[in-house]
Amino acid sequence: SFATLDLDRRQRCGFPEVVFAEGKTVEWLEGAVRRLVEAGQDCYATRVSAEQSAHLAAHFPLAELDRLARTFWLPQPTERPAPVGRVVVVTAGTSDLPVAQEALVTARVMGAAVDLVVDVGVAGLHRILRQRERLTTADVVIVVAGMDGALPSVVGGLVDCPVIACPTSIGYGAAFGGVAALLTMLNSCSAGVCVVNIDAGFKAGYVAARFVKRLQTPSARG
Amino acid sequence: SFATLDLDRRQRCGFPEVVFAEGKTVEWLEGAVRRLVEAGQDCYATRVSAEQSAHLAAHFPLAELDRLARTFWLPQPTERPAPVGRVVVVTAGTSDLPVAQEALVTARVMGAAVDLVVDVGVAGLHRILRQRERLTTADVVIVVAGMDGALPSVVGGLVDCPVIACPTSIGYGAAFGGVAALLTMLNSCSAGVCVVNIDAGFKAGYVAARFVKRLQTPSARG
Amino acid sequence: SFATLDLDRRQRCGFPEVVFAEGKTVEWLEGAVRRLVEAGQDCYATRVSAEQSAHLAAHFPLAELDRLARTFWLPQPTERPAPVGRVVVVTAGTSDLPVAQEALVTARVMGAAVDLVVDVGVAGLHRILRQRERLTTADVVIVVAGMDGALPSVVGGLVDCPVIACPTSIGYGAAFGGVAALLTMLNSCSAGVCVVNIDAGFKAGYVAARFVKRLQTPSARG
Amino acid sequence: SFATLDLDRRQRCGFPEVVFAEGKTVEWLEGAVRRLVEAGQDCYATRVSAEQSAHLAAHFPLAELDRLARTFWLPQPTERPAPVGRVVVVTAGTSDLPVAQEALVTARVMGAAVDLVVDVGVAGLHRILRQRERLTTADVVIVVAGMDGALPSVVGGLVDCPVIACPTSIGYGAAFGGVAALLTMLNSCSAGVCVVNIDAGFKAGYVAARFVKRLQTPSARG
Amino acid sequence: SFATLDLDRRQRCGFPEVVFAEGKTVEWLEGAVRRLVEAGQDCYATRVSAEQSAHLAAHFPLAELDRLARTFWLPQPTERPAPVGRVVVVTAGTSDLPVAQEALVTARVMGAAVDLVVDVGVAGLHRILRQRERLTTADVVIVVAGMDGALPSVVGGLVDCPVIACPTSIGYGAAFGGVAALLTMLNSCSAGVCVVNIDAGFKAGYVAARFVKRLQTPSARG
Amino acid sequence: SFATLDLDRRQRCGFPEVVFAEGKTVEWLEGAVRRLVEAGQDCYATRVSAEQSAHLAAHFPLAELDRLARTFWLPQPTERPAPVGRVVVVTAGTSDLPVAQEALVTARVMGAAVDLVVDVGVAGLHRILRQRERLTTADVVIVVAGMDGALPSVVGGLVDCPVIACPTSIGYGAAFGGVAALLTMLNSCSAGVCVVNIDAGFKAGYVAARFVKRLQTPSARG
Amino acid sequence: SFATLDLDRRQRCGFPEVVFAEGKTVEWLEGAVRRLVEAGQDCYATRVSAEQSAHLAAHFPLAELDRLARTFWLPQPTERPAPVGRVVVVTAGTSDLPVAQEALVTARVMGAAVDLVVDVGVAGLHRILRQRERLTTADVVIVVAGMDGALPSVVGGLVDCPVIACPTSIGYGAAFGGVAALLTMLNSCSAGVCVVNIDAGFKAGYVAARFVKRLQTPSARG
Amino acid sequence: SFATLDLDRRQRCGFPEVVFAEGKTVEWLEGAVRRLVEAGQDCYATRVSAEQSAHLAAHFPLAELDRLARTFWLPQPTERPAPVGRVVVVTAGTSDLPVAQEALVTARVMGAAVDLVVDVGVAGLHRILRQRERLTTADVVIVVAGMDGALPSVVGGLVDCPVIACPTSIGYGAAFGGVAALLTMLNSCSAGVCVVNIDAGFKAGYVAARFVKRLQTPSARG
Numbered sequence A, B, C, D, E, F, G, H: 001s002f003a004t005l006d007l008d009r010r011q012r013c014g015f016p017e018v019v020f021a022e023g024k025t026v027e028w029l030e031g032a033v034r035r036l037v038e039a040g041q042d043c044y045a046t047r048v049s050a051e052q053s054a055h056l057a058a059h060f061p062l063a064e065l066d067r068l069a070r071t072f073w074l075p076q077p078t079e080r081p082a083p084v085g086r087v088v089v090v091t092a093g094t095s096d097l098p099v100a101q102e103a104l105v106t107a108r109v110m111g112a113a114v115d116l117v118v119d120v121g122v123a124g125l126h127r128i129l130r131q132r133e134r135l136t137t138a139d140v141v142i143v144v145a146g147m148d149g150a151l152p153s154v155v156g157g158l159v160d161c162p163v164i165a166c167p168t169s170i171g172y173g174a175a176f177g178g179v180a181a182l183l184t185m186l187n188s189c190s191a192g193v194c195v196v197n198i199d200a201g202f203k204a205g206y207v208a209a210r211f212v213k214r215l216q217t218p219s220a221r222g
C-alpha cells in the first residue's frame, strides 16, 4: 500500500494522525478514512477540496464537513468529553475568515472550547478594545491576520496568556503571499507571541488545543 | 525623557516590561532599571553585552547576571512563589546553548520550573529517545536548533504537549543565519509545533511561562 | 573636479542639494561645503561620521552638528522665516531615536515646525492613545519603527493627515535589517500610510517638509 | 455577523472605511454596501471584479463604476464640496494606466482635484520635460511606473512638492512582479519621494488626498 | 534541425542523453525518439505530460510509460544485464510519491536494483526505525521529502552509505515550493547527505545509478 | 556536562562523530577530544581557527593539523587500512583551494585515496580537457567552484561516475556569498551532479568517502 | 489619447520606439501601429500573443509575423540597406529557442546579419567546440540558456568579441524562473560577458544590433 | 603548483588572463605576475588591496598602480598601439567613482580610448543633458550608478550606441548592497542597455574594450 498511517500517534500525541487532503485522489482519501475507522480512531482531514468533500460526504454520511474551513470530521460514535479551556480566535479582516475557521474547527475537534471575534484590525482600534473582556478571559488567543499582520502585537499587549499568531496570504504586491505578515509576527514587539506557517489555521488550532488540554491533567489540577 | 516605560504592563500581561539592552548606552540602561525599581517592579533585561553587564553589576550588586544567557535579573526583594509547571528546554547541538539558556532563564524568572536537555540532535537519534521520560512529563517543550532545524519535528511526534521551536543562527552557507532552520520549523510535519524568531530564546521562554502559569488559574484547577 | 554639485536644485526643488557624507573623504566633504557656501546656498549634510564631524566642526565653526542625528547644518547667515506647519515625529522604541532625530532635524532645517513623541510602541497601547491630541493636530505624522513595524498602522487609523512610515534596522533574526518592518509598512491596513527606505529618517523629514511648506503657498492660503 | 465595519472611521480619518473587494462574495459586498448606506456614509470599494461589478450595478443603480480602475463609488445623495488642491498622476507606460486610474479615482472620490499625464517614461525624456508646467503647479505628484521604476527619481528632481511613487507589476523576468520598481523607488536619489505598495493605486490616491485636504484647514489658510 | 542530440553521451557518460519533455511539442519529441532509435540507443524521457504520453504510446507501442513517474522508456530490443547494487528510495509522505517514482524508474532504467519505502516521515519515528534492516543493506539511499524536509537527516544518522536527499514542492506558505525542504537538506546535521534540485527525482535516481554501477567495475571487484 | 557525544556513530555510520569547531571554546574542544580518545575512537575536527589549532596542537602533539583545510586529525595509534577507491577533487579557481583541501583531507581521513586538480575553470577549457584521463579513472569527482559555479556541469558531461558539486563563497556582488554557484549546481544540465552546502568541503569529502568505501563491501566484490 | 509615442526616438537612438504588446488590447495595438505608420516609421512589436497576432495580421497584411519569436514587423515600404556585421545567436537547449528567435529577429529587423546555433549546451562539450569557426568570426555572440546558464562562460572563453548572455526561464525547482541562470551569467568567470533580463531575447538582439551598426560609422571605417 | 594560469587566453580572447587579487596572498600574486612576465605577456590585476599594492610595487617598480581603481598594470616593454574607439564612462554620484575608475583603467589597459563624466545623476537632469555631445559621439557608454540605478535608462534613451550598466553597492537599507540598482538596470525601459555584476567595473570596461577593438578589424573597416 502507498500509505503508512501512524496509528500509534493517538497514543503518543493524544490525537490520531490528521489527513492533509491537498492534491490527493478521492480514492486514496476514502481508503485512509476507512483504515482509521477500522482502527477505531477519529478521522479528521483538512484542506479538503469541493470535489473531495462531495466524494467523502457520499461515502461517510455521518461525517461533519465545514466548507468554509475545508475540513472533514468523522468522530468515533462514542460520547465525547465536554470541551475544555477557552480558545479565542480573532481575525483582523473578513478575508481572514477561512483560515480562522480552520483553526477554530481544529481546536474544537481536538476537545477545546472555542470563541470567535471577526474583523477587528488595528486600523480601527476601538473594535479590538471593545472585545477586551473576551480576550482577557482566554487561556490562549489565536490571532489570524494578513497584509501587515499587526494585530497580534496589539493583542499580545492586552492579555497575559499565550498568543498564537497565524499569518494569511491575504494582500497583494509586497505582501508576498503572506510573507510580510509572517515576518511582522516573528518580530512582534509583544513578547508573548509565537507563530505558525502562512494560512496554517490547522496548526494554530492544534497547538492551542494541546495547550488547553494540559489544563486538565492532574499536575495542573493538583 | 527618552523612554516611555510601560509600567502598566505587569498589570495587563502578568510580567513587567522587559528591557532589550542591545545597542543601548549604559546610562540609559541604568536609568531604566532605576525607574522600574522605583515603581516597585522586577527588572529583567536581555541581550546584555559584557560591558553593559559590568556596569549594571557595579550599580545593582543584588542583581543576578547570567553571562551565557546574557541576562540581567533584579527581582523585588519579596518572597517569590514556588515555580509552577514543567518547561523542558532541549537543544540539538552544543552551540545552541546560549539561546537555550536565554529561554531557560526567562521562563524561570517568570515563575516556571525548568529542565535542560543538551546536544541530542537527530543525527544520533538514540540520544533524544533516551530522554523520552523527561519529555513526556513536560507541560511544554522548547526545542532550540540551528542548521537543519529538524529536531522539533521529531520531538513534536513524541509528546502530547505544545512544542515551541526556536531556530538559531548556528550554521553556514545556505543556513542563511538561521533562515533555513526557521523555515524547517514553520513547515514542521509535526502539527504541535509553533515557532519564534531566530535566536529568540527570550520569546520561547516567555511564551512557555505564560502557558504554565495558566495551569494555576482557578479554571485550570477547578 | 570629481563632483558636479546641482546648484540649481534650490531653484527647482525649494532646497539646495543635500550632501550624503557616508564613505566620503573629509577633504571631499570640506570642498563640497565650500562650494555651496560660495554659491550662497545653505549646506546640509547627513550620515556624518564622528571623524567627519570633527573635521567639519574645525573648519566651519558656525555650523550646527547633531551627533544623535549625525547631521551637519550650515545655513546662510540671513534671517530665517518662522517654521511652518506641524510635523510630529513618533517612535515605537527608544532604539529608533537616531533615525527619528534625523527626520526631525531635516524637517526643521527645511523650515518645518516639529514635535517629537518617543517610545510609544503598540505592545503598550495606552502610550500612543495618551498622545492623541498631539497627533490629531499634526499636518503630517512621521512614524519611525523597527522590529514588527506595526505602529504606523495604528497611527494611520487615529489621524486624518498623511502618515510617513520610516522602518529602522532595529531588531534581529527575521527582522532582516529592517526588511520586516518595511514590508509591514508597505502592507499597512491603514490606507493613509506611505513609506520611505529603511533608516531613511532624512527622506521622511524631507517629504514631510515639502508637504507642510505647500500649506503656505497662495493656493493653499487662498 | 462576519463583518465589523468601522463606522467611526469617517470621524477619525475624514473618510469612511473603504471596502477591499478582492476575493469577497457578492452577497458579502452587497451587505457591506447596505450597511454603510444605512449608516449615512459614502461607500467606496476597490479591486472590484467584473462579476462583482455587475452584481453591484444591478443593486445600486446610482453608483459610479469605473472598469479601468475597478472601483465602485456610491456617494451620499448630498451636494459635494468643490474639489481641492491639485493632484497630478503621471505614468511611465500605457500598461500602468489601470493602477494610475485607481489612484486618480480614489483621490477624486476623496475630494481632490486631479490631472492625468500618461506614457512619459524616461527612455524618451522630452515627453516628461514637455509637461513641466503641469508638474510644477501640482500640490502633490503621484508617479506610477513598472519595470525599472525610474520615473519618480526624475520627477522628484523637477518639482518642489511631495512625490508619491507607486510601483506596478508590469514587466517580466527580474521585474519580479513589481519588486524591482519598488526597490528603485525606495532608493530614489531624489529626496522628495515616498512610496506605496506594488499596484497600490488606491493608497497613492488616498495619501495624496489626505495631503491636499489639509490645504484647506484653518491652520493652512491662516 | 532544431536539435543537436548528444549521441556520444552514452560513450562518455555510460547512458544516452535523456529527453526533458516539459514544454516540447509532440512532433519534436517523436523526432528525437526516432533519432535515438536510429542511432541504436535506448531512449528515456522524463516529465512527459498526459498528452505527450498518449502520442508517444501510439507511435512507439513497445515503450514502457509510467504515468505516476511521468516517464517514457524505449530500450534497445537486446537482452539487458541483471540489475546491480541496491538503491533504496524512501519518502516522508504519500504526496512525495510521484517524485520518488521518477527516481526509482530512472535508477532501474539505468541498470540499478531498486526498493521503495513510502510514508515514513519523522512525526512517527517508529515507521522509519522499523525499516532499518532495509536501509542498512542499501548501497545508496534516496530520501524524498517536502514540507520540513527533515527525514534525510534522520536516515543519514542510521546508515553508513551515501544519502541523496531530494526535496519536493509539497507544502504551502513558507514551504516556498520546496525551498524550505531544500535548505533543510543542504544544512543537514548528518554529514553523509548530498542534495539534488527540488522535485528532481530524475537526478537523484541518475546519481544513485551512476554510483552503484561502479560497484561492478574491475577496481571495485578487485 | 554540556555535550552528548554520539559515541555509537562509528558503529552505525562507519566513522565517529566529527567535531564542528566553529565558535566553540578551546576548553570545550579539548574536552571533546579527550572523551573521544578515552572511548578509543579517532577524533576529527573541522573549521578549526588558528587559536583553536594552537591550543589543540599543544595538548595533542600527535595530531595532524592542516592549516589550509583548517582541520584537526588524531587517529587511533593502530595500523590503518590502505586507502580505497579514487576520489578526484577539482577546483575552478585558486581561491577555491581551502574548501577543496577540506574535502580532500576529509576523504583521506575516512579512508579514501585522493587526487587534486587545481584552477581549471571553464573560461580556459583546455585546462580541464587536458585532465580527462585523471577524471575518467575516478570513482567519484568532487568539483569545487565559486562565482558562476559552471565547472561541475562540464565535468558531469565528461565522466560516468557521480559528481559532487561544492559551491564556494568566492565572488562578489550578485554572487551572494555562494548562492549563485549553489543555484547553478542545483540546476546543472548534467544529470550526474549532486550538491552540498556552500563552502561545505567537509560534506563533499564525507559523501565521497562513503561512496568509495562501499566499493569494498562483499556485495560489491561479489 | 492614452499613449505618448516617442516618435523622436528613431532620430536619437537610430530605431523607432518598439511596442511591448503584452497585456495590451488589440485596439490599442492597432492604433499604435497606425500612428507609427502615419509618422512614416517602421513598426516593430514584441511579445505578441496569438490573438493579437491574428488581429494585426488581418489589419496589416504586409506585416511579417514570427510565431516562434512572437514578433510583428511592418517596415516602411522602402528599400532596406544590406545587413551589417555578424551576430551569432547560440542556445544551450532546444527549449531556449523562442527566446533565441526573438533575439535573432530583433537584430535582423534592426539591420544586423544573423546566424543561429541551437542546442549546444555544456553537458556535451563537443557540440559547441565543433562550432568554433562560426563563433570566432562573430562580431558579437548572444548566448541563450536556462537551467544552470553555464554556456556563456564557456563561449566567453572561446572568442574575443563581446558576449551577451540571455537567461531563460526554462527549468524547474531552484531554477526560480530563470534567476539561477541570471546569477550564473552575472558571475561569469569569463570577463567578456554582459547580461540582459530573463527571457529578454529582444534586449539581447537590440544591444547586439547597436554594437554591429557602429562598425559602419565613419570613425570605425576611418 | 597551486595555479594553472591560462597562458593561451591572449591568443583566444585577445587579452591575457587577468588576476583577481581579492583574498590572495602576496606571495601567490608575486608568483603569478612573474609567470605572466616570463611568458612574455602583459600582467593586469584587479581588486588589489593596499597591502598587496605595496608588495607588488616593491617587486615590480615599472608597474602602474591606481589606488582609486585598485588595479595593477605591468605591460610588456614594447611600444603600444594607439588607443581605439571612444568609451565614455558616466557616474551618477561621486561615491560611484572607484568602480567607474576600475572600468576606465580596464578599458584603457586593453587598448580603448576613454573619457569620464562624473556625478550627473537623474535628480538634477540638466547635468547629464549638458553632456549630450560627449555621449552621442561615444562608441559605447558605461553608466555606473548605485542607489536607484536610474541613470542608464536615461542615457540609453539619448544615444544610439550600446550602453553597459554597472550597478554599485552604494546606498543603504533596501539598496541591498547594489541589488536594487542591479534590478533597475536589468529592467531598464531603454532597450539598448546590458548589465554587469554589482561593482564589476572590471567587466564593464572589459566588454566595452572588446567591442571597440572590433572597430578596427578588416570587416569593420571594409
Ligand SMILES: Nc1ncnc2c1ncn2[C@@H]1O[C@H](COP(=O)(O)O)[C@@H](O)[C@H]1O
Binding pocket: A092, A093, A094, A095, A119, A123, C189, C190, C191, D017, D018, D019, D020, D021, D045, D046, D047, D200, D202, D203
Ligand atoms: N485597494 C486597496 N489596497 C489596500 N487596502 C485597501 C484597498 N481597498 C481598501 N483597503 C483597506 O482595506 C480595509 C478593509 O479590509 P477588510 O476588513 O478585509 O474589508 C480598509 O481598512 C481599507 O482601508
Ligand SMILES: Nc1ncnc2c1ncn2[C@@H]1O[C@H](COP(=O)(O)O)[C@@H](O)[C@H]1O
Binding pocket: C017, C018, C019, C020, C021, C045, C046, C047, C200, C202, C203, D189, D190, D191, H092, H093, H094, H095, H119, H123
Ligand atoms: N541620508 C540620505 N539618504 C538618502 N539620500 C541622501 C541622504 N543625504 C543626501 N542624500 C541625497 O544624495 C544625493 C547626493 O549624492 P552624492 O552625489 O553621492 O553626494 C543628493 O541628491 C541628496 O538628495
Ligand SMILES: Nc1ncnc2c1ncn2[C@@H]1O[C@H](COP(=O)(O)O)[C@@H](O)[C@H]1O
Binding pocket: E017, E018, E019, E020, E021, E046, E047, E200, E202, E203, F189, F190, F191, G092, G093, G094, G095, G119, G123
Ligand atoms: N527531469 C529532468 N530534470 C533535469 N534535467 C533533465 C531531466 N530530464 C532530462 N534532463 C536533462 O536535460 C537535457 C536535455 O535538455 P534539452 O536539450 O532541452 O532537451 C539532457 O542533458 C538531460 O540530461
Ligand SMILES: Nc1ncnc2c1ncn2[C@@H]1O[C@H](COP(=O)(O)O)[C@@H](O)[C@H]1O
Binding pocket: F092, F093, F094, F095, F119, F123, G189, G190, G191, H017, H018, H019, H020, H021, H045, H046, H047, H200, H202, H203
Ligand atoms: N575584478 C574582477 N571581477 C571579476 N572577474 C575578474 C576580476 N579580475 C579578474 N577576473 C577574472 O578572474 C579569473 C581569475 O581567477 P583566479 O583563477 O581565481 O585567479 C580570470 O578569468 C579573470 O578574467
Ligand SMILES: [Mg+2]
Binding pocket: A092, A093, A094, A119, A121, D004, D005
Ligand atoms: Mg474589515
Ligand SMILES: [Mg+2]
Binding pocket: B092, B093, B094, B119, B121, F004, F005
Ligand atoms: Mg553535538
Ligand SMILES: [Mg+2]
Binding pocket: B004, B005, C092, C093, C094, C119, C120, C121
Ligand atoms: Mg520601549
Ligand SMILES: [Mg+2]
Binding pocket: D092, D093, D094, D119, D120, D121, G004, G005
Ligand atoms: Mg510608452
Ligand SMILES: [Mg+2]
Binding pocket: A004, A005, E092, E093, E094, E119, E120, E121
Ligand atoms: Mg503520511
Ligand SMILES: [Mg+2]
Binding pocket: F092, F093, F094, F119, F121, H004, H005
Ligand atoms: Mg585561475
Ligand SMILES: [Mg+2]
Binding pocket: E004, E005, G092, G093, G094, G119, G121
Ligand atoms: Mg539538448
Ligand SMILES: [Mg+2]
Binding pocket: C004, C005, H092, H093, H094, H119, H121
Ligand atoms: Mg552628487
